[in-house]
Amino acid sequence: MFTLRNFSGFLSDTLRLVTKGSRLYYAWVGFLLLLIAIGAAAYIGQLNQGLIVTKMRDQVSWGFYIGNFTFLVGVAAAAIMLVIPAYIYDWEPIKEITILGEMLAISALIMCLGFVMVDIGRPDRFWHIIPLVGRLNWPQSMLAWDVIVLNLYLLLNWFVVTYLLFCAYTERHYVKKLVLPLVLLSIPMAVSIHTVTAYLYNGLAARPFWNSAILAPRFLASAFCSGPAILLILLQVLRKTTRLSIKDEAIFKVAELMAYTMGFNLFLTAAEAFKELYSGTEHVVYFQYLLFGLKGHTTLVPYAWASILCGLAAFILFLVPRTRTNWVTLNIGCVLIYASVYIEKGMGLIIPGLTPDVLGDIYVYRPSFTEIAVAAGIFAIGFLVFTLMLKAAVPMMLGEFTITKGRASSGETVH
Amino acid sequence: MTTDQKLSNPPESCGGSGCGTRREFLGAATAAMATALTGCGTLSKEEFLQRNFKELSKQEVLDVIARLEKEYKAKFGKEVKVANTQPIPGVIFGYALDLSRCIGCRRCVHACVKENNQSRDPEIQWIRVLQMDKEEGVNVQHADAYYNPEEVPQEGHFYMPVQCQQCKKPPCTKVCPVGATWRDKDGIVVVDYNWCIGCRYCMAACPYGARHFNWGEPHLPADQLNPNTHYLGNRPRPKGVVEKCTFCIQRTRNGQYPACAEICPTGSRKFGNLLDKDSEIRYVLENKRVFKFKEDLNTQPNFFYFYGV
Numbered sequence: 271m272f273t274l275r276n277f278s279g280f281l282s283d284t285l286r287l288v289t290k291g292s293r294l295y296y297a298w299v300g301f302l303l304l305l306i307a308i309g310a311a312a313y314i315g316q317l318n319q320g321l322i323v324t325k326m327r328d329q330v331s332w333g334f335y336i337g338n339f340t341f342l343v344g345v346a347a348a349a350i351m352l353v354i355p356a357y358i359y360d361w362e363p364i365k366e367i368t369i370l371g372e373m374l375a376i377s378a379l380i381m382c383l384g385f386v387m388v389d390i391g392r393p394d395r396f397w398h399i400i401p402l403v404g405r406l407n408w409p410q411s412m413l414a415w416d417v418i419v420l421n422l423y424l425l426l427n428w429f430v431v432t433y434l435l436f437c438a439y440t441e442r443h444y445v446k447k448l449v450l451p452l453v454l455l456s457i458p459m460a461v462s463i464h465t466v467t468a469y470l471y472n473g474l475a476a477r478p479f480w481n482s483a484i485l486a487p488r489f490l491a492s493a494f495c496s497g498p499a500i501l502l503i504l505l506q507v508l509r510k511t512t513r514l515s516i517k518d519e520a521i522f523k524v525a526e527l528m529a530y531t532m533g534f535n536l537f538l539t540a541a542e543a544f545k546e547l548y549s550g551t552e553h554v555v556y557f558q559y560l561l562f563g564l565k566g567h568t569t570l571v572p573y574a575w576a577s578i579l580c581g582l583a584a585f586i587l588f589l590v591p592r593t594r595t596n597w598v599t600l601n602i603g604c605v606l607i608y609a610s611v612y613i614e615k616g617m618g619l620i621i622p623g624l625t626p627d628v629l630g631d632i633y634v635y636r637p638s639f640t641e642i643a644v645a646a647g648i649f650a651i652g653f654l655v656f657t658l659m660l661k662a663a664v665p666m667m668l669g670e671f672t673i674t675k676g677r678a679s680s681g682e683t684v685h
Numbered sequence: 686m687t688t689d690q691k692l693s694n695p696p697e698s699c700g701g702s703g704c705g706t707r708r709e710f711l712g713a714a715t716a717a718m719a720t721a722l723t724g725c726g727t728l729s730k731e732e733f734l735q736r737n738f739k740e741l742s743k744q745e746v747l748d749v750i751a752r753l754e755k756e757y758k759a760k761f762g763k764e765v766k767v768a769n770t771q772p773i774p775g776v777i778f779g780y781a782l783d784l785s786r787c788i789g790c791r792r793c794v795h796a797c798v799k800e801n802n803q804s805r806d807p808e809i810q811w812i813r814v815l816q817m818d819k820e821e822g823v824n825v826q827h828a829d830a831y832y833n834p835e836e837v838p839q840e841g842h843f844y845m846p847v848q849c850q851q852c853k854k855p856p857c858t859k860v861c862p863v864g865a866t867w868r869d870k871d872g873i874v875v876v877d878y879n880w881c882i883g884c885r886y887c888m889a890a891c892p893y894g895a896r897h898f899n900w901g902e903p904h905l906p907a908d909q910l911n912p913n914t915h916y917l918g919n920r921p922r923p924k925g926v927v928e929k930c931t932f933c934i935q936r937t938r939n940g941q942y943p944a945c946a947e948i949c950p951t952g953s954r955k956f957g958n959l960l961d962k963d964s965e966i967r968y969v970l971e972n973k974r975v976f977k978f979k980e981d982l983n984t985q986p987n988f989f990y991f992y993g994v
Contacts (some may be wrong), residue, residue: 320924322901331888391883391925398863413862476892630825
């Protein structure tokens with residue numbers, strides 16, 4: 271009973287926290303709501319007219335939506351980058367920031383589900399894909415697997431975050447016997463969401479660009495570059511704007527781990543490129559389309575090289591201890607690697623997989639305005655979810671806002 | 686206490702850790718759902734709740750068919766028959782296409798559209814005819830699907846029509862997340878247009894470009910509608926679902942040839958029962974030089990290409 275009453279107090283106080291903030295906070299939330307409104311308007315247009323308002327067609331049947339989905343699965347998976355050292359090696363400086371990684375995973379997963387939802391032609395039949403309610407083609411379809419693991423991962427992270435915050439709010443220590451197994455479970459779960467998503471493409475013999483054994487390892491390697499890049503910037507923002515103390519040591523340690531994964535990611539990409547380009551079988555056309563253009567179509571070429579150069583530059587910045595521990599070069603590196611992976615695991619993965627199509631046709635795909643507006647709306651939903659979670663979580667994590675403290679002084683803001 | 690605080694009193698029904706967050710999300714989802722329902726035209730409760738075709742009882746199938754026939758009559762102003770003809774026992778359909786005879790006239794493409802009620806705007810075609818270089822042989826990287834000369838065949842070229850190969854191991858049915866597409870007993874790969882969620886995973890999986898999506902609302906003038914339809918075949922399709930060649934299921938399960946085979950002016954298209962030793966298709970397979978398109982993918986098509994002369 272007490273727990274239940276405390277929990278309802280926790281909920282109402284959470285709401286109080288997220289609805290009160292500084293002007294900057296309101297402006298930011300307002301901006302996100304505006305983007306969501308624009309995205310919603312574009313999506314309503316898409317619902318009325320069908321996916322014909324996108325630039326996807328039979329030849330290139332997946333595009334910007336699925337590209338973003340794939341990239342964001344990587345971001346969601348990368349949360350474990352922080353969980354592994356924190357819990358396995360019991361490394362204190364990182365431990366306090368793992369909850370932030372988990373919240374990032376929740377936001378990324380919500381965006382993932384959003385991108386799947388807007389991509390399907392019959393959103394009214396969404397229930398067909400719900401386990402037990404609909405008719406899931408499991409275990410045959412990799413998409414059925416993906417539905418299951420993504421939702422389980424979302425639930426798992428949601429539960430752990432809620433539980434940890436509730437404990438902080440009620441000024442109790444969390445039950446380690448409950449949290450530790452769940453956190454440990456989240457590690458293979460995170461690997462599995464990204465592996466299953468890679469297998470979704472990997473299993474298609476019709477698409478040689480995806481039908482490569484190192485696709486899943488490449489997915490994981492690139493995810494471990496981009497996800498932590500977001501967190502590194504976020505951690506710096508949080509320690510400036512809140513009383514959350516995050517040690518330099520923790521940030522530099524994450525950066526060091528990122529340097530290794532970046533190197534590994536570049537190595538895997540090079541291995542794939544070598545195999546295709548050197549052996550030069552008929553399957554080389556997809557890499558050609560991506561890197562050099564094919565039959566005069568060079569749409570992807572500048573993006574592909576930008577991705578490679580950004581990845582290389584970021585690797586060097588993170589590898590050299592002096593630039594890794596310099597805030598300016600560190601942040602430049604974060605932006606570069608984020609951009610690199612966003613191209614590589616988004617459009618750089620989907621479009622050359624489908625171009626030329628299975629009968630050799632080259633359809634040049636570029637996202638339409640609707641696709642960009644809808645995508646902006648979904649990103650805004652993700653950022654909003656993340657912002658609201660942070661807004662409530664930070665004062666609770668700091669012990670500033672608990673069941674006994676904070677309510678009286680709730681006029682005080684954290685931002 | 687500030688006025689702000691009064692305003693921010695939480696509603697009682699609120700739940701979840703990111704309370705405002707989840708409320709937002711649910712609100713947006715419900716709104717999206719509601720618009721989805723209206724966005725997809727007049728969606729009846731029966732249609733919304735209809736189960737996968739394979740799970741329906743005999744009576745439920747009859748009810749669904751009656752409902753569809755009523756809907757089509759209201760939409761097109763004429764009687765449309767929706768059959769559910771079952772596979773004939775002892776029959777597995779096979780197709781063989783003579784590359785040495787095909788002249789690339791595309792009559793099959795248009796006969797198919799006419800027979801199978803594809804959307805005319807945007808136009809959907811189930812057969813793609815590839816013009817290939819004789820020097821290159823069968824090589825899709827040297828294929829042209831948009832050839833448009835005064836006369837066919839063109840010197841130095843041969844023509845290869847590609848449609849659903851009705852694979853014995855179809856990658857498209859394997860990947861469908863909801864089991865909306867399957868291979869029937871006579872070897873025809875079908876789609877339940879009322880169960881497909883439009884994720885297009887099957888289109889990514891198909892090595893033959895045989896699957897087509899209704900990107901927009903399909904437009905089919907009533908006077909061009911073929912009223913003899915099959916539930917799993919040529920009945921008018923809704924927006925947002927995938928469709929494909931069914932070997933003219935509405936014809937072939939009644940002993941007729943597919944429209945493409947019937948119209949072909951050069952006799953390049955052979956169709957029949959693979960289990961019947963005396964059939965023309967068996968003769969071709971046993972006596973001609975036959976190949977399967979993209980054989981290395983092990984999709985095991987029941988559609989064969991051959992050189993008759």
